Amino acid sequence: xxxKLIGGCMIVLCGTxxxxxxxxxxxxxxRALNEYIAFLSHCQNMIAYCGAxxxxxxxxxxxYELLGGMMKECCDKLRSGMELTKAWSxxxxxxxxxxxxASEDKKLFTAFADDFGTMDADGEINRICLxxxxxxxxxxxxxxxxxxxxxLYRTVGMFCGMLLAVVMI
Numbered sequence: 531x532x533x534k535l536i537g538g539c540m541i542v543l544c545g546t547x548x549x550x551x552x553x554x555x556x557x558x559x560x561r562a563l564n565e566y567i568a569f570l571s572h573c574q575n576m577i578a579y580c581g582a583x584x585x586x587x588x589x590x591x592x593x594y595e596l597l598g599g600m601m602k603e604c605c606d607k608l609r610s611g612m613e614l615t616k617a618w619s620x621x622x623x624x625x626x627x628x629x630x631x632a633s634e635d636k637k638l639f640t641a642f643a644d645d646f647g648t649m650d651a652d653g654e655i656n657r658i659c660l661x662x663x664x665x666x667x668x669x670x671x672x673x674x675x676x677x678x679x680x681x682l683y684r685t686v687g688m689f690c691g692m693l694l695a696v697v698m699i
Contacts, residue, residue: 538692538696545689553683555629556676562630563669565637569597570662573642577654584646600625618643627645638665 554677569591576582576590585608592602607617622639625631631639640662649657 549683549686552575553676553680556672556679556683558596558630558675559635560669560676561631562625562637563635563665563672565594567665567669569594570642570658571667574655574662577651577658581651582584585609596630597625599688612658614646615643635668638668 570593573587576587584642585605588601588605588608592598592605594601602615603624604621606618608614617641622631622636625639626633626636638661642658645657646654
C-alpha cells in the first residue's frame with residue numbers, strides 16, 4: 531500500500547511538473563517575441579541614425595538571451611557569402627527547431643528579411659515598423675493568453691496526476 535501511495539504522489543508530482551513546463555514554454559515564447567520587438571526597434575534606430583548595414587546591426591544583437599544565437603548564426607552565414615534572405619531563413623528555422631518560437635511565429639520572423647536592402651532608408655524603416663507592429667499585436671495576444679492560462683497549466687497538470695493516481699490505487 532505504501533508503494534502505491536508513493537507512486538501516486540510521484541504521478542501527481544509529474545503531472546504538476548508537466549503543467550509548469552507547458553507554462554514555462556509559453557512564457558519563453560512571449561520573451562522571444564519581446565526580444566524580436568526590441569531587435570526590430572534597434573534595427574529601425576540603427577538605419578535611421580547610423581545608416582548601418584545589416585551585418586553590423588546583427589552583430590550588435592548577439593547578446594540577446596533567446597535570439598542571440600540566431601543573430602550570431604545569421605552573421606556567420608552572411609560573412610561566408612550567403613544572401614540575407616536565405617541566411618535569415620535558416621537561422622529562424624534553427625530557433626524554431628530548438629523550440630524557442632512556434633511554427634506560427636515563424637512567418638513574423640522571416641518577414642524581416644524579405645526584400646531587405648532593396649529600398650531606401652525610409653522604405654526600410656517603414657517596412658521594419660510594419661513588422662514591429664504585427665509582432666507587437668501577436669505579442670500582446672500571446673501575453674494575454676499566457677497570463678490567462680497560467681493557473682490552468684498548473685492545476686490541470688496536478689489534477690490529471692491525481693486522477694491517474696486514484697485510478698492506479
